[in-house]
Amino acid sequence: MNFERLNAHFPWITLVVLFLLVGLANPAFFNPVGLLALAGDVVPLFIMALGMTFAIYIGGIDLSVQQVANLVTVVATVFLVKLGIGVALVCILAGALVGALSGLVTTKFYVPSFVSTLAMGFVVLSGAKWLSNQRALHMNAEAREASFGWMFDTTLGLPNELIIAVLLLALCWFLQTRTTFGRALKAVGAGELAAVASGINVDRIKIMAFALCGALAAISGLMFSVKLSGGDANLANGFLLLAIVAVLVGGTPLTGGVGGVLNTAVGTLIVMVIRAAMVFLEVDATHQQMIFGIVLIVAIALTIDRSKLKIVK
Amino acid sequence: MYELQKVDKKFPGVHALKAVDFKVGRGEIVGLVGENGAGKSTLMKVIYGAYQPDGGTISIDGKTMRFQNPRQAMEHGIGMVFQEQSLIANLTVMENIFLGFEKQFVRFGVINWKAMAAAARHQLAKVKLDIEPSTITAKLSFAQRQLVELAKVLTLEERIDGDLVILLDEPTSVLAREEVQLLFKLVRDLTTRASFVFVSHRMEEVLELCDRVYVMKDGAVVDVVAQNQADIDAIQHKMVGREVDKRYYREHKQKPYDADKVLVSMQQASIERKYHDISFDLHPGEVLCLVGTEGSGREAILRTIVGLERPSAGRLAIKGQRLSRFSARQAVAKGVGYTPRERKIEGIVGGMTVFENMTLSQLHNYARFGVLRVGDEKRLAREWIERLAIKTPSEMKDCGGLSGGNQQKVVLAKWRSGGSDIMLLDHPTRGLDIGAKEDVYEMIRDMSDAGVGIVLVADTLEESIGLAHTIIVLKDGVAQKRFDCTPDSKPSLYDLVHHMI
Numbered sequence: 163m164n165f166e167r168l169n170a171h172f173p174w175i176t177l178v179v180l181f182l183l184v185g186l187a188n189p190a191f192f193n194p195v196g197l198l199a200l201a202g203d204v205v206p207l208f209i210m211a212l213g214m215t216f217a218i219y220i221g222g223i224d225l226s227v228q229q230v231a232n233l234v235t236v237v238a239t240v241f242l243v244k245l246g247i248g249v250a251l252v253c254i255l256a257g258a259l260v261g262a263l264s265g266l267v268t269t270k271f272y273v274p275s276f277v278s279t280l281a282m283g284f285v286v287l288s289g290a291k292w293l294s295n296q297r298a299l300h301m302n303a304e305a306r307e308a309s310f311g312w313m314f315d316t317t318l319g320l321p322n323e324l325i326i327a328v329l330l331l332a333l334c335w336f337l338q339t340r341t342t343f344g345r346a347l348k349a350v351g352a353g354e355l356a357a358v359a360s361g362i363n364v365d366r367i368k369i370m371a372f373a374l375c376g377a378l379a380a381i382s383g384l385m386f387s388v389k390l391s392g393g394d395a396n397l398a399n400g401f402l403l404l405a406i407v408a409v410l411v412g413g414t415p416l417t418g419g420v421g422g423v424l425n426t427a428v429g430t431l432i433v434m435v436i437r438a439a440m441v442f443l444e445v446d447a448t449h450q451q452m453i454f455g456i457v458l459i460v461a462i463a464l465t466i467d468r469s470k471l472k473i474v475k
Numbered sequence: 476m477y478e479l480q481k482v483d484k485k486f487p488g489v490h491a492l493k494a495v496d497f498k499v500g501r502g503e504i505v506g507l508v509g510e511n512g513a514g515k516s517t518l519m520k521v522i523y524g525a526y527q528p529d530g531g532t533i534s535i536d537g538k539t540m541r542f543q544n545p546r547q548a549m550e551h552g553i554g555m556v557f558q559e560q561s562l563i564a565n566l567t568v569m570e571n572i573f574l575g576f577e578k579q580f581v582r583f584g585v586i587n588w589k590a591m592a593a594a595a596r597h598q599l600a601k602v603k604l605d606i607e608p609s610t611i612t613a614k615l616s617f618a619q620r621q622l623v624e625l626a627k628v629l630t631l632e633e634r635i636d637g638d639l640v641i642l643l644d645e646p647t648s649v650l651a652r653e654e655v656q657l658l659f660k661l662v663r664d665l666t667t668r669a670s671f672v673f674v675s676h677r678m679e680e681v682l683e684l685c686d687r688v689y690v691m692k693d694g695a696v697v698d699v700v701a702q703n704q705a706d707i708d709a710i711q712h713k714m715v716g717r718e719v720d721k722r723y724y725r726e727h728k729q730k731p732y733d734a735d736k737v738l739v740s741m742q743q744a745s746i747e748r749k750y751h752d753i754s755f756d757l758h759p760g761e762v763l764c765l766v767g768t769e770g771s772g773r774e775a776i777l778r779t780i781v782g783l784e785r786p787s788a789g790r791l792a793i794k795g796q797r798l799s800r801f802s803a804r805q806a807v808a809k810g811v812g813y814t815p816r817e818r819k820i821e822g823i824v825g826g827m828t829v830f831e832n833m834t835l836s837q838l839h840n841y842a843r844f845g846v847l848r849v850g851d852e853k854r855l856a857r858e859w860i861e862r863l864a865i866k867t868p869s870e871m872k873d874c875g876g877l878s879g880g881n882q883q884k885v886v887l888a889k890w891r892s893g894g895s896d897i898m899l900l901d902h903p904t905r906g907l908d909i910g911a912k913e914d915v916y917e918m919i920r921d922m923s924d925a926g927v928g929i930v931l932v933a934d935t936l937e938e939s940i941g942l943a944h945t946i947i948v949l950k951d952g953v954a955q956k957r958f959d960c961t962p963d964s965k966p967s968l969y970d971l972v973h974h975m976i
Contacts, residue, residue, distance in 0.1 A: 341845045342838040349835055353824035359783065359815060360836040360889070361807025419826050 172464070173413040173428045180432060184439045191438060198321060200434055205327045206231075206386040208430040210401055211408035212334055213378025215426045216371040218409050219338075220350045221418030222275035224375045226264060226283035227405060230257050231383030231398035233290040238384050239299040239393030247309040253380045260286055261376020265369030275372070290395035298394040301387070310388040323385065330381070334423040337374075347371060352419030400451070407454050408433045410461040476501050477522075477553075477640050477670070482531035484517055491517040493695040494531065499640055502666040506681040507674045509691030509714055509908070515674055516644075518691070522672065523555040523642055524548030535637070552635050554628035555642045562612050562620055562627075569595035569608035572627045576634070598626040601668070602661060618654040621646060622661075632668055639669035646673075647680055659684050678707050690714060711909060723913070724941025726962045728920040732760035732944055737795070738897050738928040739780060744789030749775040750952035753789070755945075757897065759926040762919060764939040766971055767949035773932045774816065775952075777899045780930065781813040782806040793897065807836055809897075812890025816901040816932075818879065822886040825875025829867055830856030832874045832885050837893035859888040863918070880911025887918055898922060898929045905934050916942065936972070940965050948974040 185191045210227050217224035234253045241249045260282060267278040315322050338344040346367045349357035358364050382401070387393050412429025414421025436457065440450055477499040484492040492514050499505050509515045520526040521533075524542035533540045535551055542548040545555070562571045569588075572595050573580070580591045588609075595608035602622045612620060628641055643662070647655045662671055662684065675681050681688055682705045690698040690713050698713050739757040744750070750772030757763055765773040778784040779791065782801040791798050793809045803813070815821035823832050834841050834852045841852050856870035863884045867877055874885055883903060890898060900919070904912040919942055922929060933939040939946060946958040948971055955974040958966045 340847055340849070342842045342847060343845060345831065345835070345838055345847060348827060348831070349824050352826035353820070355817075355821045356824045357835065358803055359781070359813055359821040361804045362835065362838075363804050 170413065173411060173425055173432070176411070177428055177432050177435065180435045180439070184435055184442065187439075188442045191442070198324070200438055202321050202323055204430055204434045204437075205323045206382045206389070206398075207401060207404055207408065207433070208327050208427070209330060209385065210379050210382035211405040211412075211426050211430050212330060212423055213375035213382070214405045214409050215334070215412075215414055215421070215423050216347065217275065217279075217375045218406075218414050218416060219418050219422060220347055220368060220371050221354070221416075222268065222368070222372070223406070223416070224261065224264065224279045224372060224379075225276060225402065226260060226279040226286060227375065227379035227382075228398050228400075228402035229283035229286040229290070230260050230376055230379040231386060231401060232395050233260075233286045233293075234380045234383030235387035235390075235393035235397045236290045236294040236299065236395060237393070238387045239301050240293060242309065243302045243305045246305065249309070250381075250384055253384050254377050257380025257383075258373040258377040261379075262369050262373040264376070265372030268372070269365040269368050279372075287395060294393060294395050296395065298397075299392055301391045301393070303391070306388060306391060313385070313388060323389075326385075330378070331423060331427055334378075338422050343367065343370065348419060350418075403451065403454055403458065404433055407458045407461060410458065416462060476536050476638055478534050479521070479528075480532045480534070482518075482521060482528045482533070484521060484526060484528050491694050492521070492528070493693075495691075495694075495696055497522075497689060497696065499670045499672060501638055502670055503687070504662065504666060504671045504673060504685045506685030506688035507672060507691065508678065508681055508688060508710065513691040513714070513908070514694040515691055517694075519555075519642055519644060519672070519674060522548075522640070523553050549631065550635060552631060552637050552639045553642070554631050554639060555644070556621070556624050556628055556646060557644060562624060564611075564613040566612055567609050568599070568606065568612055568615070568623055571612055571623060572598055572608075572630060574627075576630070595626075598630055599623070601629050601632075601665070602626045603664075618650050618658075621650070621658070625661075629665075629668065640672065641669050642672045642674070644674050647675060647677060655680065678710065682707065682710075714909065723916070724938065725916050725920045726941055726965075728924075729762075729942075729944070729962050730760065730924065731961075732758045732923070732928075733926070734758055738793070739930070740790075740792045741776070741780070742790040742792075744776075744779065744786040744791060746775055746779065746784060746786050748952075749784075750949070753954055755947060755954075755957075757928040757930060759896070759928055760923050761944045762923055762929045762931055762942050763945045763947065764931045764933055764943040765949060766933075766936065766939050766946055770951075771949040772952035773949060774901055777813065777901050777930060777932060780806065780897070781811050781899055783813075807895075810895050811897045811899065812836070812893070812895030813899045814883070814886050814890070814901060814903050816905060818882055818886065818905075819875070823874045823882050825873065827874060828871050829860070829865070829874050829877070829885055830870040833859060833889045833892060836889055836895075840893065855892055856888075859892055863888055864914070880907045880914070883907065883911070883915065884918075887915075891918075891922065896925075896927045898927055900929060900931045902932060902934050904938065936968050940968070940971070946971070950974065 190196065210231060214224060214227060234257060237253055237256065238249050241252065245252060264275065264279045264282045267273050268275045313323050317325060338347065346357065346362050349362060350364055350367055354364060383398055386398055390397065408429040409426050410416070410429065411432050412421065412425035414425050440453065445453065479495060479497040481494045481496065482492055483494055495518060497518065507515055507518065517526065521528050524545040524547055540551060569591050573591060577586055580587045592608045599606065599608065602625050604619060604622045604626065606615070606619065612623065615623065631639055646658060650658065673681060673685055682702065686702055688700050688705060688710070689696050690700070690710055692714055700710065736759050737756045738759060742754050744753050753776060755763065765776060767773050775784055779786050782803045782805055785801045793806065793811065798805070819825060824835065830852050833856050841848050853870050860867060860870060865881050865884045867881060874882060877885065904915050907915065919929060931942060933942065943960050946960060946966065948955045960966065
C-alpha cells in the first residue's frame with residue numbers, strides 16, 4: 163500500500179479516529195440526541211462548504227461566500243414580511259449573481275479568483291451595511307414561523323434542516339458525477355488547457371461554478387438567519403475559514419481536479435468533531451480560530467498536489 | 476564498476492522491470508534502446524536514484540548501494556543530464572553551473588565572482604564550450620545550453636572521489652546533425668573522465684556512439700549487443716517483434732483525394748511575426764504536410780484552424796462557412812480535431828479516466844438534458860480500446876498513467892469517435908517508438924480513406940514525404956513551394972531542404 167493510494171482514504175480515516183477519540187474521552191459525545199443537535203448546528207456551514215467545493219474543484223477559490231451569507235441575512239430579515247417564502251428565491255438569485263460576477267471578472271479580465279472574489283466580498287459587505295444601516299436586525303417572529311417554521315420540524319425523527327443538507331448534497335453529487343457540467347468541471351480542474359482544446363466552453367463552466375458557489379452561500383446565509391432569527395452585516399463572520407477547512411480536510415486540494423462534494427461532507431464532520439472536542443476540552447472561544455487556522459495549514463500541506471503546482475508564491 | 480543485478484520494480488498493475496542485469500564499465504558508453512513502455516525510463520530512474528528497486532542489488536565497484544534520492548546517487552558519482560533542460564534561463568552560466576554549491580566561493584558572506592568565473596571556465600573547457608561564464612543562459616542556443624548542463628554534471632568530478640556515470644536522456648532530439656556530431660565527439664573525449672549511459676530513439680546514433688547496447692522489451696533486457704556486431708534491423712526486430720519493411724509509411728495505401736470538395740480554406744491569412752500570406756485548400760482524404768524548421772509558422776497555422784490563434788489578416792473558412800470569431804469550441808463543433816504536440820498538456824487530461832478523456836470533446840453526444848449516459852461512454856471507450864489496440868487494463872484507468880503512444884491513441888480516438896473529419900496533427904509521432912509510430916501511420920491512412928482531411932506537421936522530413944498528398948514548405952512564416960505527391964512521384968529530401976533553409 164503506497165502513500166498516494168492511502169491519501170484518498172485519509173479524510174474518512176481521520177474522521178473515524180477523531181470521532182472515537184473524542185467519544186472515548188467523553189462517552190456523552192456518543193449520545194444520538196446530542197450528535198443530531200451538533201449535526202444540525204453545522205448545516206449552514208456545510209452548505210457554504212458545499213458551494214466552496216465547486217470553486218476549489220476547478221482550481222480557484224471563492225473568498226466572498228462569507229460576505230454573501232452576511233448580505234443574505236440582512237436581505238432575508240428586511241424583506242421577509244413583504245415577500246414571505248419568496249424571499250428565499252431572491253436571496254439565492256442574489257448569491258448566484260454575485261458568484262457569476264466574480265466568475266465573469268475572473269475569466270474575462272484574467273483576475274485570479276482569490277483577488278476577484280475578495281474584492282467582490284467587500285462590495286457585497288458594503289451592500290449589507292447599507293441595507294442594514296449597520297444595525298443588528300430582528301426577524302418578524304410571525305412571518306418567520308409562517309414561512310420557515312417547517313425548517314425546525316422533524317420528519318421521521320430527523321430534523322428537517324439535516325434533510326435539506328442531505329438533499330443538497332445529493333443534488334451536488336449528482337451534478338458533479340452525472341452531468342456534462344460536472345465532467346467539464348473535472349476537466350477544467352485537472353487539465354484546463356486540454357479542456358479548451360477539446361472545445362469545452364471553459365469560461366462558461368467557471369462562471370457557472372462560481373454562480374453555484376454563490377447560490378449555496380446564499381442558502382447557507384438564509385438558514386443561518388432563520389436559525390438566529392435576525393440579520394446583521396457581520397452575522398456570518400467566521401464561516402469563511404471553516405468552510406475552506408471543511409473542503410480541504412475533506413480531500414479536495416487547492417489545485418483542484420480531485421475530491422468533490424462527498425469529501426466535503428466528511429470534511430465538515432471533521433470540523434464538527436474538532437469543534438465538539440474543543441468545547442469538551444474547554445478551549446477558549448477566542449483560541450478556536452487559531453486552532454482552525456493551524457488545521458487549515460496542515461490540511462493544505464497534506465493534500466496539495468505538488469506535481470501540478472511547481473511554484474508557490 | 477557500476478552494476479545492477481536482478482533489479483525488479485513493480486507498480487500497481489505493471490511489472491516495470493523484470494530482473495534486469497545492467498553493467499557500465501569504466502570509460503564505457505552504454506546505449507539503452509526500447510519501445511516506449513519497455514522500461515527505459517524506469518531503469519534510468521532507478522540508476523539515478525529517483526526510484527528504489529523492489530528487488531535486486533545496485534553496486535559500485537562491488538560495494539552494494541542503496542540510494543534514497545537522486546542527491547545520494549549524485550554523491551556517489553551518478554549524474555543525470557535531463558531531456559527537459561534544468562537550467563534557469565535568467566541566471567548566468569556560472570550561476571547555473573554552481574547552483575546550490577556556491578559555498579566554495581563565499582568569503583565573509585559574499586560571493587567571489589572572479590573565483591566562480593574561473594572555476595566555471597574550467598568546467599566549460601571540459602565540454603569545449605568557449606563562452607563567457609557571465610553570459611545570461613537565455614542567450615545561448617539550445618545546443619550550447621545542453622553543453623552547459625553537461626558541464627554542470629561534470630562538476631561532480633571535483634566534488635566526489637571515485638568514478639562518474641553520466642546519464643544522457645535523449646540528448647540529440649532537438650539538435651541539428653552537425654551539433655549531434657560535435658556532442659558525440661565530446662562524449663567520446665570525456666570517456667577519460669566518466670562513463671555514459673545514452674538513451675535515444677534514434678537507432679543509428681545509438682549504434683554510432685555506444686560500445687554496447689542494451690535492448691529492452693516489456694521491462695526485460697532482451698539483448699546486449701556490442702557495437703561491432705550490431706545490426707539495426709536485428710535490433711529493431713527484437714524491440715518490436717516485427718520487421719520494419721519498406722512500406723513503413725504505408726505509401727501503397729495512399730489513394731487520390733477528392734479535389735471537388737473543400738473542407739478548410741485558408742486565404743491570404745497572416746499573424747504578425749508568425750506567418751504571412753498563407754493560402755491553401757484542404758480536401759477530403761488529403762494529407763497536407765506543412766514542412767519547415769522550428770519557428771517557420773507550422774504550428775501557428777494549425778492553431779489558427781482550431782481557433783486557438785486569431786489571424787490578423789486574411790480569411791479562414793471551414794466547410795464553406797467563413798469564420799469571424801475564433802474559438803476551439805466553434806472549430807470542434809464544425810468537426811475539427813486537434814492533436815497537439817504537448818500531448819500531456821493539451822491532448823489528454825491526466826487524472827481523468829480513459830473513457831472520460833475520449834468523450835470530453837463530445838459530451839453532448841452522451842447526455843440527455845445535461846445528464847451523462849456513462850454506460851454508453853464506457854461502451855464507446857471499450858470499442859476504441861480494442862479498435863486501436865490501446866494498452867490499458869481498463870477504460871476506468873487514469874489516462875495520465877498510460878505510455879505516450881497509448882495516450883496519443885486516446886487523443887486520436889477522442890476525435891475519430893466524435894466524427895471529426897478535419898484532423899490537425901502536430902508531431903503525432905513525437906516520442907513514440909517504432910511500433911506506436913506505425914500504428915499512427917496506419918490510422919492516418921485509415922482516416923484518409925474515410926474522407927478525413929488531415930493537416931500534418933510531421934516529426935521528420937521522411938515522415939512528411941512518406942505520408943503526404945501535398946507538401947507546403949515554409950520558411951520564416953512564408954510559403955516557399957508546394958509539392959503535389961503521388962506514391963510514385965514524391966519529392967526528395969533534398970528538394971525540401973533546399974526550400975527550407
